[in-house]
Structure formats: structure tokens, C-alpha cells
Amino acid sequence: MKNTPLLEVDNVSQFYNNRRILENINFKINKGEFCTLVGPSGSGKTTLLQLIMGEQQAHTGNISMSGFPVKSPNIDRGIVFQSYALFPHLNVLENVMLGLNLQSRNNKVEHKLLLEKTFHYLSLVHLKDHAYKYPYELSGGMQQRAAIAQSLIIEPKILLMDEPFGALDPHIRDEMQVLILDLWEKNEMTVFFITHDLEEAIYLGTRVFVLSPYYQQKENKKSRNQGARILLDKKLSTHINSTEIKNSPDFFSMVSQIRNIGFNPKKTRLVDEFNTLHDQTK
Amino acid sequence: MKNTPLLEVDNVSQFYNNRRILENINFKINKGEFCTLVGPSGSGKTTLLQLIMGEQQAHTGNISMSGFPVKSPNIDRGIVFQSYALFPHLNVLENVMLGLNLQSRNNKVEHKLLLEKTFHYLSLVHLKDHAYKYPYELSGGMQQRAAIAQSLIIEPKILLMDEPFGALDPHIRDEMQVLILDLWEKNEMTVFFITHDLEEAIYLGTRVFVLSPYYQQKENKKSRNQGARILLDKKLSTHINSTEIKNSPDFFSMVSQIRNIGFNPKKTRLVDEFNTLHDQTK
Amino acid sequence: MLEKIKQLREIDKAKKIFLATIPFIILLMLYSLASTLRHQDNANDKILPSISQMADAFYIKAFVKDRRTDQYILWQDTFASLKRLAGGIFFAAILGIIIALHIAMLPKLDMLLSPFLIFISMIPPLAILPIIFIAFGVNELVKIMLITIGIFPIITRDLVLTIQKMPKQLITKAKTLGATQAQIIYTIILPQVTPRLINVIRLSLGMGWMLLIAGEAIASTEGLGYRIFLVRRYLAMDVIIPYVFWITLLGFLIDKTLYWISKNKYHWYCKT
Amino acid sequence: MLEKIKQLREIDKAKKIFLATIPFIILLMLYSLASTLRHQDNANDKILPSISQMADAFYIKAFVKDRRTDQYILWQDTFASLKRLAGGIFFAAILGIIIALHIAMLPKLDMLLSPFLIFISMIPPLAILPIIFIAFGVNELVKIMLITIGIFPIITRDLVLTIQKMPKQLITKAKTLGATQAQIIYTIILPQVTPRLINVIRLSLGMGWMLLIAGEAIASTEGLGYRIFLVRRYLAMDVIIPYVFWITLLGFLIDKTLYWISKNKYHWYCKT
């Protein structure tokens, strides 16, 4: 089964009230890839993630995991939401430990081990001192960190993250980036990571997608009801733990290339032109 | 009255369940300043903002606007929340127009003018095409932009913003930064701006505060229940519309100074040392 | 492709209706069975009349003019009862929303009224009828008031809870946008709780019917509750059961109408 | 300084209690006035007995052994009624939460049961007593069941609405954390709706009392409702009013207890 991609998105389009949001989205992700997705606000990144999760069903096209069509969310795909979505009735410790508890056989020895693991993750996200607080007692950034720990602790096959570091201060953000890269390497995870920070996207990813509605169909002008497409799909070289890379000229040119391709509504590219840029990553 | 500062925070401390969050916060802001506040996640930035808003009452100390103690929120102080807080029962247009409508005398001529003004602001935040959507139909970034327009349109004397650009893509973020600086200059606004992006803080502000719990009281070790203090209060030179500045070496050294002072729990400074750094900005 | 989505929805609807009818059919079958068994035992059984007996009785009430009043009894009763129910619920809703809005917005009023309101809500109105008669007299009003008194505390208290659970930030936001206290109440809070008001009304419809019937059993000369009371003395279940069914059906339709309104007019409500 | 916060809270509490008593005092004064006026008119008036008359009557019921039964009537009645009320509400809550959880989580069950449930909720139970008697007999059970039947549809429907308004993301999150359908229902949804369950129970307590009293009026030998209906035969308002007051007080205390539980055990609920 080496040839089956882990995740395959096949010609997917999606509508809200007859308005096309996503149009002919196609890509395959292999095990072990770290894909980052960037795109203008409102382009449909979260929507695409919901389709992959199985929270919504695609109106056309197919999405499959390891060859099987995606149905409802399950343990294969971990998720960190844009809005943090912690369980309000559980404190931080219980929230983070939830995934472990749901699968444990409830004996004392095991419980102690799980508790240890949970505290390990809590300290990774600097929430050890806040273990017994409830979500309503947390600041925005603390909620986000708790949500990250909650998803990481069960080490899912594929981890979907929607702007997970958006509310974090620079220090913790750096630490989180290192943490996620660590786990990715150690556990051979596959990550699908949405961010609005282009530098983060390039720094973290082994592959970057740009999802944007700013393109032209054929030679004509932009059509009225066109959905976002993937305008760039580029392999990147991995560079774990070398924060220095962020200052290299390569890096800067990459950032400005992406901004030009995906984010400027005035500069729209032809789809044809794009198609040649779509790396074949199989 | 030239000598009365617009906003004065005098020796304020705040507690949650006997846990000290803020400790002896002191500062004065004059009319026309653009203050940015940075600090680690969970340090109490949002709490401080709530105190200034009058949403909470400070447990000790006083907060006054133009010499009068702050009571409950009012039209003098505009706000953009960290969680966007749009009115769910109004569409984008109505949300943005709300402030104008609340004060209008409801005649037709005026209504047309207000509508025009609203659409102007909607186009500034790129939501003209989404004017008739309800908040639940918006992406995270779109909600944030609507909330920004909603607060800007009524041109408040002082504008309080809590990580307002956190969910925006880089292109729109740049535009928003320019927009807010424009309005600040044009309307002689005073801005109090919380962000976790240090570069943004330095780029936008005429003055930057660092709020952090990472300091030592006297020579002793960190005390157990110490709240966050303002560890740095620095005037900055203004530099509107010159994005280039972000690449200057001054800028970088400033960023790393702030990171060292406020964000690293391992490097804690003495309070005494800090006190000398507190610029006198009157 | 949009066609396909539509088709799927249609299928869904058909499935929904099909599934929804199943429990009703089961109930009907169970009833028929029980009725048949009882009739085998005692041909004159009055408690579980057969479906056809009930249909006959219902037919007479609905489509044969009454000799005394020269009217179609069922429609006369229905009209009288619906008027009272509507009146009672209307007043309860108005009273409920006004009190709730002000209690929720004015902390002092909250302290003043909330405990009293809880107290009021526990009074079984049927136990203090003489006092209610002193207050409202013996007429149409008292039947309407019985419903109002019974329902408005529930509506009020539920709305207060709803308003208290609204994010505080929205109030702050409104204040910073220059809203006066009155504007906050009427343009910010009121439209946001209206869909919940509709839902509470839906939930208390059952109680409304119950109070209506109780009220009509005490003093009145027409109405669905009056008729049930009247024939109950003769244990005329062949009239009572269709009447109860009819009441239930009316309640069901009112509920569905309210649901439809809330879904269409307040579509944003379900999504947040 | 923390002392100061505490002090402020104490003052707040005192103010709260002071304000809360005002409407009660006004009510009492109004009543005394009306009662005095009626007694000036007719010294033997029974409809609005004076406070001292009621106190006497209440004293006899509470602290003088009854000749016939050799018991303290008030406590006997209270005990009997509270048992029934507790039973009725308990069954309603259990039934309500079980049905609601499954309806809200299983779309097919929703389609199957929801319309039927709405239908059921509109049936005025007092109108179909004969059928209820057939189902449950004439005994303790039927009084409990009357409460259950009246309240559980409200609880169920309210909880379904509550669950449907929960953020879908939480369900998704739970699924990705490996929760089975059962775990979602029992470890994710159930604890989150429990505080709302408490609130709905608080809101339907009034209806519960009403049904209890109605049920005790039908056939019984003790209970608060029994006593009220018994003494109604001779317009003993000097017993009825204190009894209603007592019922209301009990309801108030139950409500406050439930509130206290929800505030302490489910503190996170009010904050979200």
C-alpha cells in the first residue's frame, strides 16, 4: 500500500447558499509530510479543513484517507480549531487528559502513568501552574495552548491545525513551533497546518499550499462566482530547529512570491500558468 | 486642562480568586499617543483592558479618564475585542452601522449619508461583498475585520484594541495597520493597542509597554503570588507608512530587548532596575 | 450539482415524515387493541371507545348544528378556547419579556424582584381561585389571567437566565457604540432573546392548554375545556378523546408555526 | 485589601436581602389592608382571613395532634406531598435526560420521536385521567406519574434545544479524541447539560406543584393538595392561604437549593 497517499482530495468543490467557496481542489498528501496551507482571510481554509475532518460533506468530489472515503471525524485525525473549543466543564488537566482517559481501561496503575504524561504535556505548553483552572478562567493564549496539548497528547496519525499559534506571544510561539516539529519527527506524524503567517508556513512546512480566489479562468476576466483554488503547491526543504533560516534571502523571496500569488486581489494569475507550478509530489 | 492626562492608571492591582494578576500598575497616557502593550500570554493584558473599559472594577487603585474615575463602558472608549464579539442578530452592514444608527435621528437624508459612510468602511476592510452576511456566515478573519470597522466608524476619543489583527492574513494586516495609523493621525485619536506581535507593536506605537510577571522583587527570589507589572515603558519615534523600517537593525535590537525583558521566564530582572527604565512621558 | 443537493434534501424530508408517523401508528394500534379487548369484556365499555364511536361523536360535534345554540359546537368551542389561549400567552409573553429585560439589565431591580418572582412562580393558581376572582372578577378575563399567571413566571425566569448567559462583551460593545440603557434593552437584547422567547412559548404551550382547560372547567359556557368538563360527568370518552386529540393537534400546529417563524426569521439563532 | 473585597460582598448581600424583602412586605400590607376592609364590612368574612386567624389555623395544623388520625396534619401532608413531588420530578428528569441525549445525538431517533414528543407535550393530562388510571391504576403511582407526564416533555424538549445549541466543534473534538458514541453522550454531553437540567427543573417546579395538587385532589387521604381541596368545601381560607404559602415557601427553598448546587458544582456553567 506504499502507493496509496494518506490523504487524497479529489476535485472537491463546496458551496454556501449557492455561492461557490472552493473549486476543484485536488491534492494528495503522503505519510510524513508537513503541509502548510496559507491563503487570504475568507478564502475557504477552514472550510477545506472541515471537509477533511468529515464535519461537512463535500458537495462534489471525494476525500479519502488511506484509500477510504472520509466519513465523520474520528481518532485518526486530530484537530486544533481556530476557535479553541475546549470542554467548558473540564479543567485544563481534564481537558488535556481527556483523549487518554477515553481510551484507558481505568486501572490505577495506568491512571498514574496517564497523569504523568498529561503533566509532561502541560509543562510543554507552560500550563502546569494552571492545571486546575477551567477554560473560562484562561486567557485567549492559554486556551489555545491547552487545545494544542489536548490534540498532541494522543499522537494522531494526521494532525489538522487551524491557525493554532494565532494568539501566542513570540516566545511561546517559537517553543510551540519547535515542539510540533519535534513530535512530527519523533512520531512520524503527518501534519496539515493552516496559518496566516507566511514565514511560519515556510519555516515549518515540507510543502506549502496557497489557497486563493484571486486567479483568472482562461484568458477571460475573473468570473463572478468562482471559488478558491490551490494556486501554489511547493515542496520545501526541511530545516528543523534552525531558526536562522528565517533571515536568509531565499526565505524572503519565497514569502514575497507567495504574497504575490495568493494575497493580492489586483494581481491575478491565469489558472494555466498555475497548473505548471503544481509540483508533482508523489 | 492641558496637564490632565487623557487616561491615568494609578497603582492598580487586580485579583482572581485571591491570585494576584496585576500588581501596582501605574501609567498616564496623553491625548494623541499610540500606545502598544505587549506581554506574555496570560500576563493580564486583557484584564488591564477590561479595567480601563470599566467592565471590571479594580480591586485597588484608580483609573481615570480626563480626570474622572472610569465607571462603566461608554462611547468615549471604543473597543475591539480579542474574541470578535459581533452582534449575532445583525448582518455585517447592520453591525458596522450600529454605532451610527444608535446616535442618528432617523431621518431619510441622514440615513443615506450613514449608509454611504458604512459602505466606505466596509470597503476599507474588504467586506463590501459580504455586507449582507450574518456573523455565523463569516470566517474568523472576516469577523475580526467587521469588528474593526464597527469600532472605527464612530471615531472614538480613545480606541482600545485587543490583538485586533491576530487572525488576519499578511496582506490585509498591512492594510489594516496603515488604516489605523491613518485614522489615528487624521482624527487625533488616542490608541491603546494590545498585540502579541512585537514587530507590530514597535512599528505602530509611539510608546510601547511591556507587561510581564517575570521579575524579581528586591534581591529575593520571585515571590509566589506576584502579579504582572509594567517592566518597560518606552517612547518610540513615529514612522508612518514606512514599512521599510521593519528591516532596520535598530528595529531588530528593540525586538530582542523586549523579548529578553518581558517574555523569558528564566531571565528575570530586578524591579529596581526596571524603575529606572520607566520613561517619564509627561 | 445543486440539483443533486436539492434532491437529497427532498429524500431527507420524505424520510423524516415517514419516520415521524411511525410512533403515531403504533399508538393508534395499541389503542385499538386495548379498546377491542375491553369491548370483548364489556360491550358497553365507555372508557376506551372504538375509533368509529369516537369518529361518530366527533362528527356530530363538528358538523351537526347544535339544537340549543344553533351552532357547530366544535368550532364554537375551538374559537372560544383559542381566543383565550392566545390572550393568555400573549399577556404572559409581553409581561415576561418586559420584566425579564429590566431585571436582567438593572441589578437593583433584579435584587428587588427575582426572589419574589420565584415565589410567585411556585403558587398553584388553582388553589387560590377565590383570591384570583377578587382580583379579576368572573368573566373572560379571569380565564385569560389564569393562563398568564401560570406561564409568565416561567417565561420571565427563562429569559432572565438566557440574558444572563449572553456574552457580557456584547453589552460592553453596545455601550461603547453609544447605546443608551434603553437602546441596549430594546435594540440589542430584545431582538437577541426573541427567538428564545418563541422557544419558551413553544415549551409552555402544554401548560397553557392545561390551565385553559382548568379555567374553563370552573366557569364558562363554551370552550374545549368546558365541553370536556361537561361530558366528563357522564364519562363520555367518545367525546373526550377526540377533543383531547383535537387540542393536541392544535397545539402541535401552533408549535410548528412558531418553529417555522423562528427558523426563518431568526435563522442566525440556531447557528450560534 | 482582600478583606475589603469581602466586606463589600457582605454589604452587597445585606442590600440584596433588604431589597428582596420589600415586595413581600408590600404584599403583606396590601393583604392586611384588604382583609381589614372586608372584615369591617362583615366580621365573619372567610375569604380574606386576618393574619392572626391564619396563624391560629396554621398552628393547629402544625402543632396540634389531629383527633381523627392522631398525627400532626401539616407534617403528614407535607411529607406525603414532598415524596410525590420528588418522585414525579425525579422520573421526569431521568426520562427527560435519557430521551433528550439520544434524540439529540441520533438524527434518526430525532426524526422518529421529536414530532411525537411535541404531540405528547400538548396533551393536558388532567383531561385524559381515565386512560391514565387504566395505565397506572388508582394509587400513589398515578399521582407521581401525573407530575412526570406533565413535566418530562418540557424537560426533554428544552434539553434537546440546549444540546442542539452546543458548539458542534466540541463533538468533533471528542470524536477525534477517540470518544465512542456512548462516551460522547455520557462523558461529553451529559455533564455539560446537567446544569441546564437543574435550571429546567427549577423552572418547572411550579408546574410540578400544580400537577401534584391536581393529582391529590383526584383521590387521596393526605397531602397538601388533598387538604386544600378538602377544606375548600367550607371555604376555609384561613387554612388554604397558609397552606399555599407553605407550598410556595417549600418551592422557594427547593429552588434555592438547586440554584446553590448549580452555582457551586457547576460554576463553569454561568461563566460561559
Added chain:
Amino acid sequence: QKNFKIAWSHYTGWEPWGYMQDSGILKKWGKKFNINIEAVLINDYIESINLYTLGKFDACTMTNMDVLTIPSSSGIDSTALIIGDFSNGNDGIVAKTAKNIKQLKGKDVYLVELSVSHYLLTRALEQNHMREKDLNLINTSDADIATVFMNSSKNSAVVTWNPPLQVVKQEKGTKLLFDSSNIPGEIIDLLVVNSKTPDSFKKAVIGAWYETMNLLKNSPQRNKIVKILANQSGTNSALFEKQLKTTAMFFQKNKADAFANSTKLKTTMRHVRNFVFDKGLMGNGINSPGAIGIMFPDKTVLGDPLNIKLRF
């Protein structure tokens, strides 16, 4: 005062009030005396008496017992203006298995406690030298009594009046053990008016009532009227006629007057008031059955002559 209101509730002997209102007989008689009279149906019997006691009505239909327990003991000076009928089999005791009153010992008996049913039961027990303690009384609401009895345990009995009495008698295997024809003239159905009301009202009401009685006794319209009354009470003519048979109506005023003047009435009222006092129905703080004065047509008074609250 020009407008007068009469409250009536559903009972065989009182159905004519509805007819008198609908047919205009009341109105006609009111006109004669230059007043307006309206008869209003109050379904709930006790509530109708309460409303009369409250002062919302000037007259009300009730039994000779309930007039003592509610209006008279509430200080409302009331006159039994019309003695419409007495129950002559309209109230009865029906049992499922017991064959006579004696066999009721230890059984569940459903009844509206403190009502005329209770009085009937007490009288039945007296005649059989039994006491209330020998039975297990269960208070039941009047509207549901038939159903309750039919669904109750095998050995139970019920004390009730028509129409539920008719319904339970029809049940298979039940037996009527005792009824009001065993104590004739003791359960009397009255129209009671507030003694303060003017004579014009009293005369008009008497006129209207006996005009109606005349029609009901024997006139070509009788059958039509019975049909209307039956309809109004929620049943058909046949069943209603049956009820009329067990109701001893006074179709003529002189017959009613004779009944009022008889010594039998005094004995009856003594029984009744003792029952009422014994059950504590006169209210708290009244410690003698004679606290309320009852005046008879011959001006003799039973009880306290300074506190006359019921006049025949």
C-alpha cells in the same frame, strides 16, 4: 340596584336556570319588576358558592348543607328563596362487592368528603350503627369520581350523586346499597339569595321559576324543554328523564311552602347542622352547633337568634 346575577351549576334540579336564561323567561320577569336578572353558569359547584359568598352574585344554587358551611358561616345572611327539589335517589352509595352497608366495614370508600355525599354516608352509617372510622374514606374530586371508582380496587365503594351515580350504577356487578330515597327530604336543593336583596328581585325570581316549573310539569312543550335541559347538561332525554325521576321536584309553590313549614325540615336542619359542626365546617373558633341561627317560616329559630344567617 337594578342588575342582579344568579349563579348556577350543573345539576339535574338546577338545569332549568339555564333554560330560563336562554329562553328569556328571566328577562321577562325582570322587566315586570323593572330590573335586569341574569343567570350565569359556573361549572364548578363550590366555586359558584364561593363567588356568591364573595358578593359577585346575588343568588346561587346550592344544597341545604352547603349554605350553612360556606355563606352562612361566612356571615352572609342568606334566604332559601326557592326550595326546588329534594334528592330522592339522586345521591347514593354504590359498591363493587359489598351487598349491604354493614359489609362496607374496612373497605375503601370514594367520596367528595364534607359534601352532601358525606352527609348521606353518615346517615347510612347511623342507621346501621356504624361509625366513619369503620371505613377508609378517600377524598375524590367530583368530576373524576366515576372513573376513579371504576379503576379502583375490587372491594371499594363510592358515594356520589347524579350523573356519575348513573354511570357507576350501570357498571357490571355494582350494587346500590343506599340512596337518598332512604332519607327523603334531607338533601334539599335550593336557590339561595342574599337576604339584603330587594323584594322585587325575589318576587321576579319566584315568578320566573314557577312559570318554568309549570312548563316542565305538564305542558305541550315539556318534551322539548326536557330535550334542551338534557342537551345542556351534556346528555340525552332518556337519561335525563331517569335523573328527574329520582329528583323530587316541587312544581308548585304551595307544595314547596308546605315542605318549608313542615316540622320535618326542622329535624333535618338539626341533623345537618350537627353534621356540619361535627366536621368543623363552621370554621375555627366556633364551639357550638347553635352558633349560626336558622330561621324557619314560622319565625322559630334554631340556634343563636342574634346571628341569623339562614332563613327559610
